Amino acid sequence: MDPQLMKIAMGGLAVLGVIGLVFGIGLALAAQKFHVEVDPKVEAVKEVLAGAQ
Template sequence: MLTIVYSTILLAILGFAFGTFLAYSAKKFEVKEDPRVELVRQVLPGANCGACGYPGCDGFAKAVVAGKATPDMCLPGKAAGVPEKIKEILKQNAAN
């Protein structure tokens, strides 16, 4: 009977210790993302077609914000005015 109590206490202590370690690690190694990436991603059509040469709209949004791609590379979004919207997002956030 005493073995069960000690085992339960040990597992509770280990669970708390590992949980604290994981919470600390998650905060310490948190990846900061540019907020403009999400704004550009919202403007894109979400087709994830790869016509721009990047793996989906997420990859294209990251490349545009990093300056590795031009806003007019999104072929499905050209008719909807996506390049102009992306340029406006980049211009507004560059002023801030």
């Protein structure tokens, strides 16, 4: 394969990877900062109850 093309493709992979990583870390930080306590009992009760909706 043309080494020039390979270079562009590799660069693209690296760039997308870095952007994805940055976004991921940002989201993780946001999730930590804006953490909401969810009562596990609510989920448990919902599991038991009937209803498809």
